Amino acid sequence: MLERFDPRNWNVTTENLVDTLVALSAAVVLALVLHWIVFAVLRRVARLSTNALDDMVVGQVGKPLRWVMIGFAISAAAETDALVGPGWDLATDYIRPALVGWLAYAVVKGFAAGMEAQAERSEDPVSQRARITRIAILSRTMTVGIIIITVALIMLNIPGVRDIGVTMMASAGLAALAVGAAAQPALKSLIAGLQVAITQxxxxxxxxxxxxxxxxxxxxxxxxxxxxxxxxxxxxxxxxxxxxxxxxxWSRIDEQLTGPVFLHLDPAAEIAPIRAEFEHFVEAHPLWDGRTKALLMTEAYPESIELRLAVSAATIGDLWTLRCEVREHMLTWLREHQHEALIRHRLEVEAANAKVKKA
Known part of the structure; x- marks a missing residue:
């Protein structure tokens, strides 16, 4: 191969150079025209479809496929050209895996983008998140694999790198042990990512x-x-x-949750009016989903009691807002209608002074 590529063996004349340029230009133009025709048809077919997947794939593979077709056209023209043939034979060992890897990468990206677009139109938020997660992890895994294989195929065409690979295969036991130890964290992460995508x-x-x-x-x-x-x-x-x-x-199955609001009140508080006001406020609130409203005394201490006000909402954000508004409303109502229920630290100053005077 290197002997054929030696420029000293070439018989370069003006006529040969012109013929070569004409042949290569014709091949490139023919490839571009064929690419334009093929993709004009594909785009028309994609527009007729209601599925966004084919549009995404066609849009992603357009540029890499153009260069793939140009590469094949130059290869066909170089087969019968003594001036370009030797050099192209050497370059194509590196260009071919790069173009095929680029095309495979674009196909994966196109399918991933199209499937994500389909998932985003789903009315079920849980199913939507599940599909987007699976698509994201699997597409990244495939693209990483494509990049590694492409780089490996390119580097194996370098004689020095290929010799190193043969040497490592000869000492496979030690090499496998070293590579296995070094790749353990990466393999653990890869397996964990795939497990997350599958089990979710x-x-x-x-x-x-x-x-x-x-x-x-x-x-x-x-x-x-x-x-x-x-x-x-x-x-x-x-x-x-x-x-x-x-x-x-908190949103494994759906975003419907029940959350508590805790009130710490004086033992003298009357629970029935507080419960009635709480239920009246929650029932009229637009964020309440109608599932849970309950007021229970969960603790009783010598100087205080604990009330747990449980409410539910359709989403986690709505639940947070509802809990905050319930807490604010109940404290405002207690100050206005049952202020004696609020805890105070009382000091009997008069009785204390009387004791001091007697002493």
């Missing part, structure tokens, strides 16, 4: 509590998961953490 203990958009922090799952990658808290902080958690340790998922 959490999904993109889920509200979780991990390490004492509550936030939405913003991104799931093979090695880590990002959790966005209410104050816009981002918590980065290893993916394996969600498989090895327990965590709370």
């Amino acid at each position: 203990p959490l999904r993109i958009g889920d509200l979780v509590k991990v390490d004492g922090e509550v936030g939405r799952i913003e991104e799931i990658r093979m090695s880590f998961v990002t959790v966005r808290t209410w104050d816009e902080r981002v918590i980065v958690v290893p993916t394996s953490r969600f498989l090895d340790q327990s965590f709370e998922n």
